[in-house]
Amino acid sequence: MRRILTGLLLCVVLAATVWAGAQKEEENKVEIFSWWTAGGEAEGLEALIEVFNQKYPEIEVINATVAGGAGSNAKAVLATRMQGGNPPDSFQVHAGHELIDTWVVAGAMEPITFIFEENGFLDKYPKGVIDIISYQGEIYSVPVNIHRSNVLWYNKKVFDQNGLTPPRTFDEFFSVAETLADKGITPLALGDNGIWASTHLLESVLAGSLGPERYRGLWNGTTRWDGAETKRALTTFVRMLEYVNSDHAALSWDAAAQYVADGKAAMTIMGDWAHGYFKSKGLKVGVDYGWSPSPSTSGMFIMLSDSFGLPKGAPHRDAAIKWLTVCASREGQDAFNPKKGSIPSRIDGDRSLYDEYLQAAMDDFASNEIIPSVAHGAAASEAWVTELNDVVSVLVADRDVDKAAAQLQKIADKYAKK
Amino acid sequence: MLYQRRELLKAAAVVLPSIIAVGIFVYGFIIWSFRVSVSAWDGILPNFTYVGFKNYIETFQTQRFQTDLWNTLFFTIFFLGLTVTTGLALALLLERSVKGEDVFRTIYLFPMAISFVVTGVAWRWIFNPTVGLNALLQKLGIPVTWGWYTDPSTVGPFHVALIPLIIAASWQFSGYTMAMYLAALRGIPEDVIEASMIDGATYFQRLTLVILPLLKPITLSALIVLGHISLKIFDLVYVMTGKGPAFATDFPGIFMFETTFRGNHYAQGAVISMVMLFLVAVVIVPYLVSVFREGRRA
Amino acid sequence: MRAEYALRQKAAARIALYLVLVVGAVFFLVPVYVLLATSLKSFTEVNIQNMWSLPRTVSLEGFAKALEKLGPNFVNSVLLTVPATILSAFLGSINGYIFAKWRFPGANLLFAFVLFGMFIPYQSILIPLVQFLSRIRLYGTLPGLILTHVVYGIPITTLIFRNYYTEIPGSLIEAAQIDGLGLFRIYRHILLPLSAPAFVVVVIWQMTSIWNEFLFAVTITQNPRVQPITVALQNLAGSQIVEWNVQMAGALLAALPPLLVYLLLGKYFIRGLLAGSVKQ
Numbered sequence: 001m002r003r004i005l006t007g008l009l010l011c012v013v014l015a016a017t018v019w020a021g022a023q024k025e026e027e028n029k030v031e032i033f034s035w036w037t038a039g040g041e042a043e044g045l046e047a048l049i050e051v052f053n054q055k056y057p058e059i060e061v062i063n064a065t066v067a068g069g070a071g072s073n074a075k076a077v078l079a080t081r082m083q084g085g086n087p088p089d090s091f092q093v094h095a096g097h098e099l100i101d102t103w104v105v106a107g108a109m110e111p112i113t114f115i116f117e118e119n120g121f122l123d124k125y126p127k128g129v130i131d132i133i134s135y136q137g138e139i140y141s142v143p144v145n146i147h148r149s150n151v152l153w154y155n156k157k158v159f160d161q162n163g164l165t166p167p168r169t170f171d172e173f174f175s176v177a178e179t180l181a182d183k184g185i186t187p188l189a190l191g192d193n194g195i196w197a198s199t200h201l202l203e204s205v206l207a208g209s210l211g212p213e214r215y216r217g218l219w220n221g222t223t224r225w226d227g228a229e230t231k232r233a234l235t236t237f238v239r240m241l242e243y244v245n246s247d248h249a250a251l252s253w254d255a256a257a258q259y260v261a262d263g264k265a266a267m268t269i270m271g272d273w274a275h276g277y278f279k280s281k282g283l284k285v286g287v288d289y290g291w292s293p294s295p296s297t298s299g300m301f302i303m304l305s306d307s308f309g310l311p312k313g314a315p316h317r318d319a320a321i322k323w324l325t326v327c328a329s330r331e332g333q334d335a336f337n338p339k340k341g342s343i344p345s346r347i348d349g350d351r352s353l354y355d356e357y358l359q360a361a362m363d364d365f366a367s368n369e370i371i372p373s374v375a376h377g378a379a380a381s382e383a384w385v386t387e388l389n390d391v392v393s394v395l396v397a398d399r400d401v402d403k404a405a406a407q408l409q410k411i412a413d414k415y416a417k418k
Numbered sequence: 419m420l421y422q423r424r425e426l427l428k429a430a431a432v433v434l435p436s437i438i439a440v441g442i443f444v445y446g447f448i449i450w451s452f453r454v455s456v457s458a459w460d461g462i463l464p465n466f467t468y469v470g471f472k473n474y475i476e477t478f479q480t481q482r483f484q485t486d487l488w489n490t491l492f493f494t495i496f497f498l499g500l501t502v503t504t505g506l507a508l509a510l511l512l513e514r515s516v517k518g519e520d521v522f523r524t525i526y527l528f529p530m531a532i533s534f535v536v537t538g539v540a541w542r543w544i545f546n547p548t549v550g551l552n553a554l555l556q557k558l559g560i561p562v563t564w565g566w567y568t569d570p571s572t573v574g575p576f577h578v579a580l581i582p583l584i585i586a587a588s589w590q591f592s593g594y595t596m597a598m599y600l601a602a603l604r605g606i607p608e609d610v611i612e613a614s615m616i617d618g619a620t621y622f623q624r625l626t627l628v629i630l631p632l633l634k635p636i637t638l639s640a641l642i643v644l645g646h647i648s649l650k651i652f653d654l655v656y657v658m659t660g661k662g663p664a665f666a667t668d669f670p671g672i673f674m675f676e677t678t679f680r681g682n683h684y685a686q687g688a689v690i691s692m693v694m695l696f697l698v699a700v701v702i703v704p705y706l707v708s709v710f711r712e713g714r715r716a
Numbered sequence: 717m718r719a720e721y722a723l724r725q726k727a728a729a730r731i732a733l734y735l736v737l738v739v740g741a742v743f744f745l746v747p748v749y750v751l752l753a754t755s756l757k758s759f760t761e762v763n764i765q766n767m768w769s770l771p772r773t774v775s776l777e778g779f780a781k782a783l784e785k786l787g788p789n790f791v792n793s794v795l796l797t798v799p800a801t802i803l804s805a806f807l808g809s810i811n812g813y814i815f816a817k818w819r820f821p822g823a824n825l826l827f828a829f830v831l832f833g834m835f836i837p838y839q840s841i842l843i844p845l846v847q848f849l850s851r852i853r854l855y856g857t858l859p860g861l862i863l864t865h866v867v868y869g870i871p872i873t874t875l876i877f878r879n880y881y882t883e884i885p886g887s888l889i890e891a892a893q894i895d896g897l898g899l900f901r902i903y904r905h906i907l908l909p910l911s912a913p914a915f916v917v918v919v920i921w922q923m924t925s926i927w928n929e930f931l932f933a934v935t936i937t938q939n940p941r942v943q944p945i946t947v948a949l950q951n952l953a954g955s956q957i958v959e960w961n962v963q964m965a966g967a968l969l970a971a972l973p974p975l976l977v978y979l980l981l982g983k984y985f986i987r988g989l990l991a992g993s994v995k996q
Contacts, residue, residue, distance in 0.1 A: 690839070
């Protein structure tokens with residue numbers, strides 16, 4: 001009898017162990033979905049996973065990436081997975097409205113304010129960033145990096161040879177451009193194949209003309225798109241286009257950056273991934289090329305950011321929360337950003353890990369007014385940006401400011417939440 | 419007779435799976451698409467709330483779709499004209515007992531065998547304003563800086579950026595019309611040709627009075643096949659130019675794909691697909707009906 | 717004198733004829749030249765100065781890179797094309813047989829009903845197709861793409877086989893019916909042995925069409941690991957730094973199988989091509 005009981009007990013214990021083991025098998029995974037498949041982005045992600053593995057060696061990280069089309073393939077796969085009730089544990093998405101309007105409003109995400117509260121992270125992030133990642137008072141994603149959009153890159157040698165200094169205002173920009181055009185050098189390089197680079201240029205011009213508050217107003221319905229001030233900004237933008245290379249529609253942003261590197265063109269306005277591009281071509285900042293905030297935007301930092309959130313129904317919720325905590329930690333961000341060529345979204349990053357340009361960007365990020373980029377998903381929903389791109393595409397071709405302003409106002413009426 | 423009935427029932431049963439598959443995948447899905455086009459589905463998650471024809475009105479009001487319809491019209495006219503005349507000319511030339519006819523025919527027809535994606539890659543390069551034709555002409559001392567498919571300028575509602583696309587598409591399909599005409603020319607009875615020879619008619623007279631009238635049905639076929647292809651065009655444009663500056667090279671097929679699978683505007687995508695279906699049906703249905711009637715008579 | 721003049725005129729006309737044909741051929745071969753010349757250059761030699769010239773030294777660097785990047789997708793295309801072609805040829809054969817030889821009431825109308833599927837713009841079924849495939853868990857997979865090609869291949873394959881079987885004398889069938897052979901046995905013993913030419917046409921036609929297809933492929937397979945070569949080629953072309961030599965080599969790689977089929981079996985390819993223009 002005793003033996004039988006012991007045997008039974010053993011069986012139960014054994015079964016329980018096996019079951020627990022099977023459970024563990026289930027529990028100890030976390031699937032991270034992104035489109036970082038190459039270059040510094042992929043290396044940064046690897047470094048971030050490395051930090052996670054040191055902290056939680058028992059959890060296996062499944063690095064699910066989908067390449068191609070600047071993230072558009074990945075977004076399509078993600079949409080299908082979410083529609084089919086098969087979400088990853090956490091996925092890469094542009095911080096701000098791209099996340100909020102696509103996923104949060106649809107009720108597909110969990111708020112993660114508690115992660116920031118429990119770890120005492122709230123005061124480690126600038127208020128401008130917290131605003132951008134929040135919806136109705138709750139935080140919905142962890143921004144792992146910050147890129148700056150309003151940067152003017154210029155060929156230092158061309159500027160020195162012609163005795164020029166980087167233009168700080170629109171007026172200075174046009175006088176510099178005039179000088180360069182007379183010399184037969186393309187003043188401003190643009191590669192707007194796929195149009196987003198033109199929208200990128202436009203957001204810099206809008207911020208520079210309107211200032212941070214009224215720029216924000218464009219996205220919450222308090223600034224009119226067809227008002228005199230916005231029209232003046234659009235006119236400035238169109239005037240700038242008179243100084244760009246004629247083959248801009250055939251080029252991508254990096255080909256335009258190459259024009260600056262080769263001295264064929266003198267300036268280009270692009271996000272700070274251009275810095276990574278110049279570095280990869282063996283150019284030195286301060287020697288071959290220089291940078292300054294784009295015209296009339298000093299004191300402003302137009303930000304964009306990649307972030308990770310917590311989808312409802314994540315199969316390994318606890319592990320996903322651990323992942324997000326690592327993403328939000330100083331250690332995780334300092335592992336990721338030096339490789340990605342961006343700065344941490346926290347204000348306490350270890351400066352010694354970053355190069356000269358990125359350190360300067362960190363200083364500006366800590367002191368400047370932070371406003372959201374529209375070309376890269378922070379300021380407005382993807383649907384809005386798509387329609388905006390369509391208008392910009394026509395504006396670049398026909399330069400009709402009044403028509404564009406009217407259309408932009410109509411679109412804003414549809415999307416802006418007052 | 420029992421045998422006959424049983425076998426006919428069997429016959430119907432054999433084709434039934436295919437009929438059901440076509441019924442669902444073609445007709446069922448078209449109805450479903452229509453249902454999406456009159457719904458409020460805008461965004462990631464499906465929403466089948468009925469909103470009537472609101473999406474149709476909104477889509478037709480967008481500058482992009484209006485441009486697409488103009489582009490489709492011009493592209494169709496020029497592409498059909500160029501492809502049919504080139505194909506006919508090649509067929510008539512090859513018909514004149516040419517040495518090496520096989521080689522020429524193979525060269526003219528090979529584009530039909532390869533993917534639009536492949537030819538798109540080649541033509542995109544040829545008309546690329548920095549590296550393609552312009553570079554060649556500049557090398558020959560002709561300073562051309564034409565923007566080709568990146569040129570947003572227009573002549574009335576006609577976008578000049580369509581020209582490279584028309585050339586590429588005609589290059590792809592001219593061999594096909596040539597093959598159609600050749601098959602028809604070979605089908606003309608010898609005695610008809612001989613009869614016209616005896617009358618001492620010149621080649622030109624024979625062509626206009628005898629041969630071309632005989633080729634009318636082929637021309638109609640070619641126009642219908644090419645016409646419906648040009649209404650559906652997607653691959654070549656997607657690879658070669660994309661939507662272009664200010665939609666200079668945009669077509670309904672591109673707009674539908676982008677708005678649906680990149681912008682998640684499902685209802686709008688469905689609207690565009692319904693308009694495309696309608697345009698194709700206008701061309702194809704009368705044709706199918708006439709073929710069906712002939713089949714009945716036969 | 718006049719005869720001589722006429723002869724000379726005739727000779728001149730002949731020369732003009734060949735001249736036009738050759739110029740036409742050159743025009744048709746320009747893209748081929750571009751593909752070949754660019755793909756055989758090294759990356760350093762691909763620059764604006766010698767874009768149109770022949771490579772100074774033949775370099776296989778472009779092909780090596782293209783193979784490395786597109787090799788797996790080439791395999792995907794094979795895995796997609798072979799089963800889809802076999803399945804749709806079989807389906808077309810059996811359907812064509814029924815529509816040609818067993819005219820049950822309403823068969824003609826049904827045939828027209830099926831034929832319409834050949835002409836629709838596939839955009840008009842794309843949204844439901846994606847939803848349907850993801851509901852049966854085949855979205856984003858090669859089997860899903862195979863299913864799609866088989867179903868939408870039914871109209872054209874049925875048409876080709878039906879036209880072919882219509883040519884087979886009815887007396888053969890009638891004799892078999894008198895012998896009491898059933899529908900399936902008539903197919904197996906009488907029609908199938910005669911079907912080889914039609915099978916060749918359909919197999920070649922479907923193979924090239926499915927291999928070259930882009931819209932279904934780009935919509936259904938978003939993941940580079942399962943993408944057929946056409947989609948991977950487009951992604952390669954859309955990537956950041958333009959390595960023209962790799963792109964062109966990739967394009968040639970994607971063009972190779974259908975081109976070989978065309979050069980070796982052109983006659984059958986043309987038959988499939990002309991079947992599409994519904995000549996009855």
